[in-house]
Each structure stands twice: as C-alpha cells, then as structure tokens.
Amino acid sequence: MPDRSPAHPAGHRTYARYVALGDSQTEGLGDGDDTSGLRGFADRLADQLVLHSPELTYANLAVRGRLAGQVRAEQLDAALALRPDLATVVAGVNDVLRPSFDADAVAGHLEAMFAALTAQGARVVTVTFPDPARLTPLARPLSPRIAGLNDRVRRAARRHGVVVAETHRHPVVMDPRLWSPDRLHASPLGHLRIASALAHALGLPDSDDSWTRPLPDQAPAGRGSGPAGAWRTLADELRWAAGFLGPWLRRRLTGRSSGGGRTAKRPLLLPVRTEET
Known part of the structure; x- marks a missing residue:
C-alpha cells in the first residue's frame, strides 16, 4: 500500500489525520477529570505531531471500560470512515482483568484492527503493557496474562507492519509517580511518557529515548525495613484494595461498566489545540 502521507521538507513523514x-487510557483517565476535561497520551501525542504536521486533525474514539472486542465492534468502522493516515490502537487491559480472559481472542480483535487500518493505508502504532505486579503485589496472578498478551501483540504487529512502543521493558514505567492512585491508569506524567514513547517509536523529529530514563530522585520514600515496613506495605495494599479494587469488583459482579452510557470524547477530526504539557 503506497504511503499517502505528505513529505516533510526535511524528509520526515508528516500526518494529516490521526485517530x-x-x-x-486512550480516553485519558488519570490526566485531568470529567469536569475540567481529560487529556491523556493520545492528546499529548497529537500535541507533538502538530509541531511537525501543522495541518493535523485528530479524533479520539476511545471509551473507558471497553474490552478489545468492544473497541473493534464500536470504534473500527468509525475510524475507517475517517480515513486516518495515523492510528493508535491500545486495548486489552480490561480483558486481562476479567476471569474469562482469552489471550488469543483478545489478540485476534487487536489484529483485526491492525489489518483493517493498515490495509487502508494508515500507519498504526501500539504498545506493550507493563507487568502490574511490579507496582501492586496483589496483581501477581495477572503477570502471565500480560506476558502472553504482549507476545501476541508483537507477532500480530509484525504481520501487519504495525509499530510497537515497548513500554514494558523499562523499569521507569513502574515508578509510582507515573501512575494514578488507582494503579490502573497513568498519571499526567505517565501519559506524557507514553506519548513520548509512541513519538520515539514513530521516529518523530525531536523525539528520543529520554522517556526510558529514571525520574529525578527516582527512589520513592522508603517504607522502612523489618516488621514496621512490612506492616506499612500491607496497610497500603489494603487501602488500595478497599478504595479501588473493591469498587471495580462490585462493578464486574453487577455487570456494570465505568463506560456505561458514555460516547467518544472527540468523535470527529478536529484541528489540534496545543497545550502546556
């Protein structure tokens, strides 16, 4: 499929339509709120793209709580209708959290999106997911699921020429400062790092591997050692379980979704308004 993107004067690829x-995560939870507005890594990537693609328009079809199959069913046709020359596809973590998780099925939905978008001429970029057990010991049972999904994403990406930002490999991605208190969504700084990882994977001008480097004074305040430190760690885990894990489990048991009744925040291609990052 020929490249439909215009040539940058300096030889860099530019983009006209990013979806x-x-x-x-793509909607932007953890980066702003529903009152003041959400940003997220996709908004922040658009901010970086427009510096070198001044005619860029951007749409964000993501909706919180969606499984990979729902992203495919609800967003793919709308994305294809917008004829993007660049698309990010990031989904699957909600599936990983479900008891009925099927890595092959989830990867199949992702690959179907990769195939459809690249066949239409879009450049597609995705990510691999970090091991949540490195941040939350209670999430240790999820580690094999994440590893299995990442392997399948890589293989599907190779088959369709999809760019992969390997965010899981770098220790900094599990710095608590890059995560919201719920430990499920990135913080504003975390979203900025994801955007920088995607920009680097795409080879955007002025992008580099600085997103992989530790934060200043990276070692967080210690919890101490010995029994006192162990008790503090346990207390932190119990507070997180009560404040975030419990409500999430209740939604699953009652069949409710955090995205119930929600629609895409930016369903149309609109010019990018740059903001302070």
Missing part, C-alpha cells in the same frame, strides 16, 4: 482507538 485514536482504545479504552480508558
């Missing part, structure tokens, strides 16, 4: 597909 983001996904769930809550």
Whole structure:
C-alpha cells in the first residue's frame, strides 16, 4: 500500500489525520477529570505531531471500560470512515482483568484492527503493557496474562507492519509517580511518557529515548525495613484494595461498566489545540 502521507521538507513523514482507538487510557483517565476535561497520551501525542504536521486533525474514539472486542465492534468502522493516515490502537487491559480472559481472542480483535487500518493505508502504532505486579503485589496472578498478551501483540504487529512502543521493558514505567492512585491508569506524567514513547517509536523529529530514563530522585520514600515496613506495605495494599479494587469488583459482579452510557470524547477530526504539557 503506497504511503499517502505528505513529505516533510526535511524528509520526515508528516500526518494529516490521526485517530485514536482504545479504552480508558486512550480516553485519558488519570490526566485531568470529567469536569475540567481529560487529556491523556493520545492528546499529548497529537500535541507533538502538530509541531511537525501543522495541518493535523485528530479524533479520539476511545471509551473507558471497553474490552478489545468492544473497541473493534464500536470504534473500527468509525475510524475507517475517517480515513486516518495515523492510528493508535491500545486495548486489552480490561480483558486481562476479567476471569474469562482469552489471550488469543483478545489478540485476534487487536489484529483485526491492525489489518483493517493498515490495509487502508494508515500507519498504526501500539504498545506493550507493563507487568502490574511490579507496582501492586496483589496483581501477581495477572503477570502471565500480560506476558502472553504482549507476545501476541508483537507477532500480530509484525504481520501487519504495525509499530510497537515497548513500554514494558523499562523499569521507569513502574515508578509510582507515573501512575494514578488507582494503579490502573497513568498519571499526567505517565501519559506524557507514553506519548513520548509512541513519538520515539514513530521516529518523530525531536523525539528520543529520554522517556526510558529514571525520574529525578527516582527512589520513592522508603517504607522502612523489618516488621514496621512490612506492616506499612500491607496497610497500603489494603487501602488500595478497599478504595479501588473493591469498587471495580462490585462493578464486574453487577455487570456494570465505568463506560456505561458514555460516547467518544472527540468523535470527529478536529484541528489540534496545543497545550502546556
């Protein structure tokens, strides 16, 4: 499929239409709020793209709580209708959290989106997911699921020429400062790092591997050692379980979704308004 993107004067590829597909991370949870507005890595990537693609328009079809199959069913046709020359596809973590998780099925939905978008001429970029057990010991049972999904994403990406930002490999991605208190969504700084990882994977001008480097004074305040430190760690885990894990489990048991009744925040291609990052 020929490249439909215009040539940058300095030889860099530029983009005219960027469309983001996904769930809550792509929607921007953890970066702003529903009152003041959400940003997120897709908005922040658009800010970086427009510096070198001044005619860029951007749509964000992501809706929180969506499983990979729902992203495919609800967002793919709309994305194809917008004829993007760049698309991000990031989904699957909500599936990983479900008891019925099927890595092959989830990867199949992602690959179907990769195939459809690249066949239409879009350049597609995705990410691999970090091991949540490195941040939350209670999430240790999810580690094999994440590893299995990442392997399948890589293989599907190779088959369709999809760019992969390997965010899982770098220790900094599990710095608590890059995560919201719920430990499920990135913080504003975390979203900025994801955007920088995608920009680097795409080879955007002025992008580099600085997103992989530790934060200043990276070692967080210690919890101490010995029994006192162990008790503090346990207390932190119990507070997180009560404040975030419990409500999430209740939604699952009652069949409710955090995205119930919600629609895409930016369903149309609109010019990018740059903001302070």
